Amino acid sequence: MNKLNKLKPVFLLKSAEKIIDKENTKDILWSILRGLIIIGISYIILYPLLTKISSSLMAERDLFDHTVRWIPRSLNLENYRLVFRAMDYPRAIYNTLRTAVLVTVIQLISCSLIGYGFARFDFRGNKFLFALVIFTLVVPPQMIMIPLYLNFRFFDLFGILPEGGLNLLGTYWPFIFLSLTGMGMRNGLFIYIFRQFFKGMPVELEEAAYVDGAGPITTFIKIMVPGALPAFLVVFLFSFVWQWNDNFYIHMFLPYQHNLPTALSTVANDVSTLLGERNIQMTGGRIALTNNTGMLFYIAPLLLLYSFTQRYFIESVQRTGIVG
Amino acid sequence: MNFFKKHLSLKSKRNMIGYFFVLPFVIGFLLFFLVPFIQAIVFSLNEIEMTGEGYQLIYQGFGNYEYVIYTHPRFNQLFVETVIETLIDIPLIIIFSFFAAILLNQKFRGRFLARTIFFLPVIMGAGIILSMEAEDYMAEIMATQIGEEAQTGLILGVDQLSDLLIEFNLPVVLIDYLMDSVDQIAEVIRSSGVQIIVFLAGLQSISPSLYEVAIAEGATPWEKFWKITFPMLTPILLTNVVYTIIDSFVANDLVDLIRDSAVGAGGYGISSAMSMIYLLFIAVLLIIIVGLISRGVYYHE
Structure with missing residues (x-):
């Protein structure tokens, strides 16, 4: 190395240093710019959440006070108390959680099995059936909503059950049937994710299991499931969050249940009733505060879940390669 | 020879097990997708009357379609509005999420936190929350406050920006598009969560050896982007465009x-x-867009 340095003319070394310097300033400029962009975007993303948190703590007069932007004059927990009571929060959360867990667990099992079937078995019609999976993803569920609704309202298994059929609305059966058969909300996407992931896993372990005499189900449970944990985590989070946020299927299949979507959609009315008992008028400002507090209550469990799982979620996303 | 035969049959026997795995999907597709789908077509040609033990169909021909297109008070207007809004949003979402994924793929301090925040809309931006936010009074109050600040010169308002652009003699159509985009920017960012994830996963899957070769050959970052990153991401671009179209057509005023x-x-x-009518439109749109993009898609291998 020393020898080389001695051999090199000095001016060449200098210009090399200059280039490195230039690169450095460019890098620094870029990181500052990047930092600004990321902070700006983060602000836009967090903005609705921050307004919800800050407004949930506001009293009504803070809304129209121009000196108050983010931090209310005095800490006011009345919104929380009112909304908690009006939404009947524990019962609403229990019902929503029950649906979400049920749907998520079933979908994880059914979609992973279906995805495995598409990924590893070269049966006749594999490509065609998989194209149908994508097709179900493309058709918005609203398109087949009415027939689906009627089929579950007068569920006769297409003529097998006695006349009139059963009314399955108001029960969990529609959710169970749809999830079991990979027809639930965006299940096509989950099947797709599992298929991609299983395709990317090495075949050797599986073959060894088969040679050892394990059946396909045993192989799936013992070999594939542990290897595909990232895919399971990503699908779990998607499925749970989307079911939690769903009000379309919930309205259709469980119209009379008290759950978070129904509680949230009527929260302003319910708070108004509560206030009416105390002879307080409901105003536009109060409606806004109530709705924002309600929304915060609605997403709080999700935020909690996300804060626990995001580390694994982000790592998993990288390894899932949800890509074509 | 004998061995070979046996091997083949064993393999095809094993493949038959695949049917067992995908059987739930086949059943579900037939019962809960295909049948309702056909029924939906039948329903659209009929009037449905609820009776005690079921429902009755009264054949209408294309009467329902004629009513929707010619007589319905809101359908046409809402349809056009929805389509235009969606068509503006789609390219913005794709470009933004592409850009965001590239940013998040770089190494910098706080990258983990940034990713956490960027993925947050996946959790918040759906269903009932979104529809309530649209009619939120709170947001309006905040917006008027920001508007006032803009007038007093604290923030460069949208109006000033538009005046500025008119002075540059840009075509009005372009200015309108840009202005709409600025209005939409928050919405675009908040509906890009899944797309960012998909692009990021795609970036991670590009083999580093490609870049190593490029660097050895003396490629600039610009060249690396256009010669490696972009072409390698085109298949994912297609996936994302399709996802975005579906996503934005599944929840909007028209669907309501x-x-x-x-x-x-x-x-x-x-x-x-x-x-x-709506499904037919989405289908045609998807076919056109997928057809156009897939011409430019580059498949490695």
């Missing part, structure tokens, strides 16, 4: 109208007819 007319006056027949 379709749902409401099923429950309210007009009934199932009208609502089904609306669905069919």
